Amino acid sequence: MRWSNALIPTQKESPTDAVAPSHILLLRAGMIRQLGAGAYSYLPLGMRVLHKAAKIVRDEMDAAGALELLMPALQPVEIWQESGRHGHMGGILMEFTLGADRHVVLGPTHEEAVTDIVRDLIKSYRQLPVTLYQIQTKFRNEPRPRFGILRTREFVMKDAYSFGANLEQLNAAYDTMYEAYCRIFDRCGFPYVAVEAESGPIGGDSSHEFMVPCATGEDVVVQCVESGYAANRERAEIGKIAWPAPSVADAPPFVAVPTPGRKTIQEVCKFLKTPENQTAKLLVFLADGQPVAALIRGDHEANEGKIRRAFKATVLEPADQAAVEKATGAPMGFLGPVGIKIPMVIDQSVAAMPAVVVGGNAMDVHLTGVVPGRDFPLDHVGDFRNAVEGDPCPRSGLAMTVGQGIEIGHVFKLGTKYSDAMGATFLDDKGLSHSLIMGCYGIGVNRILAAAVEASHDENGIIWPLNLAPYDVIVVPLQLQNEAVMQLADGLAKDFEAAGLDVLIDDREGRPGVKFKDADLIGIPLRIVIGERGLKEGTVEVKWRTDSAAHNVAAATAGETILAEVVAAREALATKAAERRAARAAARSGEQ
RNA sequence: CGGGGCGUAGCGCAGCCUGGUAGCGCGCCUGCCUUGGGAGCAGGAGGUCGUGGGUUCGAAUCCCGCCGCCCCGACCA
Numbered sequence: 213m214r215w216s217n218a219l220i221p222t223q224k225e226s227p228t229d230a231v232a233p234s235h236i237l238l239l240r241a242g243m244i245r246q247l248g249a250g251a252y253s254y255l256p257l258g259m260r261v262l263h264k265a266a267k268i269v270r271d272e273m274d275a276a277g278a279l280e281l282l283m284p285a286l287q288p289v290e291i292w293q294e295s296g297r298h299g300h301m302g303g304i305l306m307e308f309t310l311g312a313d314r315h316v317v318l319g320p321t322h323e324e325a326v327t328d329i330v331r332d333l334i335k336s337y338r339q340l341p342v343t344l345y346q347i348q349t350k351f352r353n354e355p356r357p358r359f360g361i362l363r364t365r366e367f368v369m370k371d372a373y374s375f376g377a378n379l380e381q382l383n384a385a386y387d388t389m390y391e392a393y394c395r396i397f398d399r400c401g402f403p404y405v406a407v408e409a410e411s412g413p414i415g416g417d418s419s420h421e422f423m424v425p426c427a428t429g430e431d432v433v434v435q436c437v438e439s440g441y442a443a444n445r446e447r448a449e450i451g452k453i454a455w456p457a458p459s460v461a462d463a464p465p466f467v468a469v470p471t472p473g474r475k476t477i478q479e480v481c482k483f484l485k486t487p488e489n490q491t492a493k494l495l496v497f498l499a500d501g502q503p504v505a506a507l508i509r510g511d512h513e514a515n516e517g518k519i520r521r522a523f524k525a526t527v528l529e530p531a532d533q534a535a536v537e538k539a540t541g542a543p544m545g546f547l548g549p550v551g552i553k554i555p556m557v558i559d560q561s562v563a564a565m566p567a568v569v570v571g572g573n574a575m576d577v578h579l580t581g582v583v584p585g586r587d588f589p590l591d592h593v594g595d596f597r598n599a600v601e602g603d604p605c606p607r608s609g610l611a612m613t614v615g616q617g618i619e620i621g622h623v624f625k626l627g628t629k630y631s632d633a634m635g636a637t638f639l640d641d642k643g644l645s646h647s648l649i650m651g652c653y654g655i656g657v658n659r660i661l662a663a664a665v666e667a668s669h670d671e672n673g674i675i676w677p678l679n680l681a682p683y684d685v686i687v688v689p690l691q692l693q694n695e696a697v698m699q700l701a702d703g704l705a706k707d708f709e710a711a712g713l714d715v716l717i718d719d720r721e722g723r724p725g726v727k728f729k730d731a732d733l734i735g736i737p738l739r740i741v742i743g744e745r746g747l748k749e750g751t752v753e754v755k756w757r758t759d760s761a762a763h764n765v766a767a768a769t770a771g772e773t774i775l776a777e778v779v780a781a782r783e784a785l786a787t788k789a790a791e792r793r794a795a796r797a798a799a800r801s802g803e804q
Numbered sequence: 805c806g807g808g809g810c811g812u813a814g815c816g817c818a819g820c821c822u823g824g825u826a827g828c829g830c831g832c833c834u835g836c837c838u839u840g841g842g843a844g845c846a847g848g849a850g851g852u853c854g855u856g857g858g859u860u861c862g863a864a865u866c867c868c869g870c871c872g873c874c875c876c877g878a879c880c881a
Contacts, residue, residue, distance in 0.1 A: 224830065224842065225816045229874050239815095249873065301881055321881080355805080355879055363880090430880090690840065725841035732841090743840060753840090 235360025250357025250365035260682035318351035331636035345372035401677030418625035423617030436605035451604030475545025499525035503539030542573035674735030690743035
């Protein structure tokens with residue numbers, strides 16, 4: 213491809229709107245263009261990357277035995293009513309009416325559509341297990357699209373759905389998809405980590421998210437380097453924190469102090485000149501409608517999932533002011549554990565404090581010097597908060613780290629939620645009817661682009677991984693009017709293309725600096741510069757985007773020399789991927 | 805949905821306070837010149853100043869409404 217025909221509108225300056233590195237660089241490199249909030253066009257260069265990402269995904273899905281199909285984005289609302297999800301999608305469902313009364317939705321995901329197919333077409337255990345997948349555009353009315361293509365209202369997703377006759381088949385499909393995801397992200401060259409995520413109805417380790425660590429990521433990942441434990445903060449467990457028996461003997465009794473108008477932890481701490489980690493907050497929730505409380509250290513965040521499970525509730529929601537006062541008799545902002553009547557769980561970090569500042573359960577009063585175990589009972593102590601940096605790992609007990617990440621994939625054991633709701637059943641070998649057991653597996657294909665740029669760029673631009681780059685090599689002739697230069701450039705380009713490489717020739721008029729800057733910006737892995745100066749010495753210049761310096765090779769044999777370098781680079785990638793596969797296999801057999 | 809910010813040429817911005825011919829840089833077109841890290845000179849094209857109303861002899865500028873976009877937060881089956 214010649215640059216002069218390629219529509220690559222690079223820009224020197226970035227729009228002020230863009231904040232995230234991936235957003236800035238994809239715009240500046242002429243790969244994407246915004247049409248509206250959360251709606252982006254993929255320009256030819258960006259489209260090539262999207263295709264490469266999709267091809268890797270498709271290759272590995274096919275290799276894993278999944279069958280590709282294509283389902284419509286436009287769906288009748290009835291299947292959503294049937295599954296029970298209509299009205300429970302938190303406003304992300306895009307719905308409208310066609311004509312007078314045909315009510316339709318744009319699919320945010322396809323459990324309903326695929327279950328509708330399978331309930332009619334799969335009736336026998338002989339047809340199982342089966343995994344179906346598609347690469348297709350999803351629509352979600354995100355309340356706040358952001359960071360360029362990282363979170364959009366319309367995006368390309370690979371979604372796969374497995375159907376099995378029993379748990380063994382589900383687990384096998386899950387493991388197969390998990391391994392396929394690892395291979396996909398290895399091929400993308402990502403420094404990803406698979407983390408435990410909020411689990412579904414089956415429990416256990418039935419859900420994993422694949423994260424690429426980066427500061428722009430919207431998810432928080434908790435990890436232990438020693439044990440390999442990694443989890444989404446929503447899910448991450450915290451190891452045991454010991455708490456001593458209360459030293460009733462030498463501790464003075466607690467004191468009620470006036471704290472007029474100080475409701476938040478920050479206000480109280482500032483007023484009493486107390487650090488936040490010496491206070492505790494009592495949070496009141498409705499667990500399936502019943503008021504319950506959780507006592508969390510002032511500087512910590514409650515984890516609603518952990519609290520919900522502690523009360524064995526299906527739904528846990530924060531109580532509003534009226535419900536709080538009705539349940540505790542105390543005003544919001546001055547709640548505390550002393551004398552509280554409703555069921556209460558206590559985070560282990562609070563139990564471990566010798567004395568604590570808490571609300572006084574009366575207007576404008578807080579209590580100081582409250583001793584856990586003496587002034588309120590430590591009956592239900594446990595792990596009820598989000599992990600923070602340095603918390604002990606649940607496996608090794610060593611300090612864990614906390615970092616941000618971009619979620620690029622998610623594997624999930626669904627069970628029979630949709631097959632039950634929509635009547636997707638099969639007959640077993642005894643003629644008995646059962647619900648199909650499902651799993652679902654998603655990859656955000658455009659997020660692969662965003663994650664790649666976030667994880668791999670420098671001050672000059674994008675550094676595409678070899679397998680995602682829109683072109684493998686850019687050939688840069690410096691003097692267009694010099695025949696020897698142009699002949700060599702065209703000849704090399706032909707050689708590379710014949711060897712199966714994607715080649716871009718920068719045939720634009722203009723000074724070398726412009727071409728070098730653009731080549732760096734759009735992030736092509738390999739740059740070949742052909743100029744009069746080098747030709748005099750009989751050399752052309754080779755520079756890898758990942759290297760800081762260029763090197764010269766003999767012009768006469770440049771084609772084969774450079775192709776050998778490409779082959780070596782690809783082999784190095786493949787070797788690395790193979791090592792990772794072997795490490796995973798070893799870890800799996802170690803577990804058994 | 806709450807808080808904050810911004811809408812003037814493809815991109816980055818000035819002009820607005822104090823109303824009076826719409827400007828600068830980049831990019832684009834023509835020519836000259838230059839050619840190993842975003843050169844230089846000359847000439848040119850391109851804007852209903854987000855939108856609707858109001859005030860005024862006159863509105864990019866002042867007032868009111870609406871729309872759009874970005875950031876923080878809430879939300880994220």
